[in-house]
Amino acid sequence: MKRVLIYVAALTLFGFSQFGLAALAQAKQRAVLFEFAINQAEAVHTQPRLNDSADGKVERATEGSVEKTPELKKQMMLDRNAASNDQQELITQASLRVKQFSTQLKAELGAAIQSGGLNAGVEVCHSKAPKIAERLSTEGWSVARTSLKTRNQENTPDQWETDTLTQFDARFKQGEKAENLITIRSDKKHFRLMKAIPMDQVCLACHGTSINPSLQKTIQKYYPNDSATGFSLEDIRGAFTLQKDLSE
Ligand code: HEC
The missing domain is CATH 1.20.5 (Single alpha-helices involved in coiled-coils or other helix-helix interfaces)
Structure with missing residues (x-):
């Protein structure tokens, strides 16, 4: 017992x-x-800029001055409040896709560089980056990366993207944190979001000012019109650019 x-x-x-x-x-x-x-909420709600939509649904937010004047603080509050519930939901969906894109590509790139060096990294980026983007482009979303200086010409920005990237550069140079650089734009048919991609130490080998000659050869082989070099740590390399077709 x-x-x-x-x-x-x-x-x-x-x-x-x-x-x-x-x-x-x-x-x-x-x-x-x-x-x-x-983190997601902070990342997307710190300062999403709302652009004029085609039908003027959302008022233009601040531009230029990034000094935290009372005026700007007020405007930032307005930005946050101006995003409707629908937009908040879209911002969350977009942020998740950005996170997935970035995590998956970093994992692929890291593994390739570790096993086959930077040349292998270029090959993996060449084959995997567009595939990952495509895989994440579901449910009406289109997911991509863009830059003012592209390696892959498929990533060439359109007018809105060019304007936004120029704005990101200016805001970054004036002291805003890269991770807060997000802009959205929406009208009845489309929702768009861009999120800045800053340079990092590991990017310099392939996008910096002095590229190893053998690596340069590999880059030229895949991208004869490459213009994505000459970046420094103080630069914004480009942006994730997402669009959702709302008419579906
Ligand atoms: C091993 C070399 C290599 C490294 C390291 C690398 N990249 Fe790239 N990057 C590439 C290649 C190759 C492409 C073109 C991919 C494609 O065809 O879509 C590219 C494209 C891009 C693009 C898309 C715009 C364009 O120019 O076509 C961005 C943005 C980008 N890289 C950012 C980064 C950032 C940020 C880092 C560091 C975290 C980084 N890259 C590290 C090789 C590299």
């Missing part, structure tokens, strides 16, 4: 400890998800 009791007690304790561990793991997962949601 005593033995049985001990056995039951041990089992109960074991059960509790398992339950405790599972609960702990769940709580941790929730905390991570929560943190992710907060």
